[in-house]
Amino acid sequence: MARQSNVFKQAYNRALALAVPGEHLASEPELCQHLGVSRTTVRAVLSRMADVGIISWDKRTKEVLRAPTPDDQFPDDETEDLSDVIEQAFMRRIVQQDAQPGMQINELELAREVGTGTTSVREFLIRFSRFGLIEKRRNSHWVLRGFTRQFALEVMDVREMFELRSAAAFANLPKDDPAWQKLAQFEAEHRSMLADERGHPERFSALDENFHLLIQAAAGNRFIRDFYDVIAVIFHYHYRWNKTETDSRNRRALEEHLAYIEALKSHDLKRVAEACQTHMNSARQTLLQSISFED
Amino acid sequence: MARQSNVFKQAYNRALALAVPGEHLASEPELCQHLGVSRTTVRAVLSRMADVGIISWDKRTKEVLRAPTPDDQFPDDETEDLSDVIEQAFMRRIVQQDAQPGMQINELELAREVGTGTTSVREFLIRFSRFGLIEKRRNSHWVLRGFTRQFALEVMDVREMFELRSAAAFANLPKDDPAWQKLAQFEAEHRSMLADERGHPERFSALDENFHLLIQAAAGNRFIRDFYDVIAVIFHYHYRWNKTETDSRNRRALEEHLAYIEALKSHDLKRVAEACQTHMNSARQTLLQSISFED
């Protein structure tokens, strides 16, 4: 098959949440907007909902007949993006197996493991190569550079440059910039999360990511923005494979963020740089602790 | 056909230069080394050279019978890398045609223009996307962001950060590091090029690139290194489509490089930063002058 209809299935699953018995569904264009897909897909979704008796559909009338049951949902493994599946399989290999730096990466083998064609794997590897973990030999195989200490240092060096630059840009934003409001929101979230006894690792990760994205947006630089993808991936998998002391590390990060926020609000560039630097230093430490390989 | 044998043809063309009548060609592994291809390809090359009577080949004896003629060469358009061909066609479009920012990019159309399959075009676009000039809409087309003023500013901002960091690292290299020798070589080349009345645009470009690569190597950071590819592409095409005052600009750059080199040799970080900054500022100016689009 050419594609696995995962866009359709995802949209369908999300559309189920909109089905309240007795109510009517919105117009096709509105559903497109809401679900983030084309009208072709929306119509496919409606068509199926009608087939299984969730709605009756005739032109503009889309009456919800019954509440959807969990059985109506497509299972998760059918809705996943192919590139995400490949990424996960690939990262599992890099992390779990004794993946030595210098090891060669085989497209066909990886494709078979995931149960996909080689083209998708190739495209994934090309996209992934910007993360600096793999490298291509011309007309030949990919080579794993490895998640080494050196790699972590290089990532953090660039991150630090970018974050310092962004923080300075943020501090200089005019006072009526909407970013300041968002910053205040994030500050409140930080405080509430600190007050909560239980650590919420996923919630923390999301907040952390959004916080840094907000600051980096101030730089208004696409390369800085794009680089954050590298960091996001690194930290995402880092959290997955190194759960020791997650809680205390997160609390510390929250506190550093609060100091960072205070510094930003002061508009004092020197204070900003200091708070930012402090946070970057501990992020570097955190990352280094999870490295297994030497160089 | 699956591939156009361009690796073979390139290797063949370069191998012709090695054929001196009366002499013997080196062993297969040595030729691999020299030509940068596999032994399979080397043997194909030798086989063809024997077929057309340039050499007599029997096991270890590879005697050159006659000097190759220009006719023996494969024409240039058969030896070019497919990805280079695509890049050139793509850049021509971006530059020449009234390519408006926001314009959508069609894979199939581009593929047909180049006379290639869509897969190669897709892979090119994915690789090229790291340059920040195009952007992908999920499940939909690519969008041209455009070679705008804003783009130039963003590139130069990152370049400046990276170059300043690299320059500082360079100045701190131990005195016996081989980089200092290379720097001295480059200095001499700069002086000789300045003394020469005629400007040599290609020679200047090559020297400029090697000079900056040497400095950036001091940072020992793959992301800084990789970013230089962005700069190289930008400036490569920039020079192509904006030839006004090339000469005076190059002379100025040479002089700035010399000041930069002096600063590095002084190990005085403040001087280094100043010289580097000066050079970056005029690079930014140069680039901005060639921009046609507003934001």
Add this chain to the structure above:
DNA sequence: CTCCTGTCTTTTATCGACAATAGACAAATG
């Protein structure tokens, strides 16, 4: 005993095809 060659296997690069998805346009509805 080291390096080279003959031969064979593995892996990549590229193509063309086709289903999924996006998107365009005109007719229909309120």
Add this chain to the structure above:
DNA sequence: CATTTGTCTATTGTCGATAAAAGACAGGAG
């Protein structure tokens, strides 16, 4: 007359196949 819908076309995402190129290994030459 502004949306919505029905229908049709355009474009992308993914696959499997195949020739080009890389690479492995054993036997041979010096």
